[in-house]
Amino acid sequence: MADALFDFNEMARLALSRHWSAQSPRDQEEFVRLFTALLERSYLSTIENYAGERITFLGESIDGSYAQVRSRITTDRRVEISIDYRLIDRGDRWEVYDVVLDNVSLVSNYRSQFNSIIRTSSFGELLTRLRNKQIEAHVIPRVGRGS
DSSP, X not given: OHHHHBOHHHHHHHHXXXXXXXXXXXXXXXXXXXXXXXXXXXXXXHHGGGTTSEEEEEEEEEETTEEEEEEEEEOTTOOEEEEEEEEEEXXXXXXXXXXXXXXXXXXXXXXXXXXXXXXXXXXXXXXXXXXXXXXXXXXXXXXXXXX
């Protein structure tokens, strides 16, 4: 289901930023695959923690081929977490290319981590860490029923 909603290629490209074009198509493809798996482990599995919580739609804005949908999760403990989805128009549908949780961009968070790894070692080291599942995100608040 996530494949139909998220543009993982665009998210990966944005997360690598200036390092994207320096990689071979083969390395780009592997990075997209590994990055998608990372997002599935960290973001998509964490979102399941909020199943059954109250989600409020706050509004949307469209600027050309880009849009933003603003929402808020209110947990049963009355904790509020803002979740904004940034979307791009792909002609036949809108796809999410970034998620902003409590004003922290998922893509920007990863871009910062990835830039640091590439700067201090190499793109190859980044791929190795992704292959070995040594990179996780701590962007998503884990507040909910079990907290």
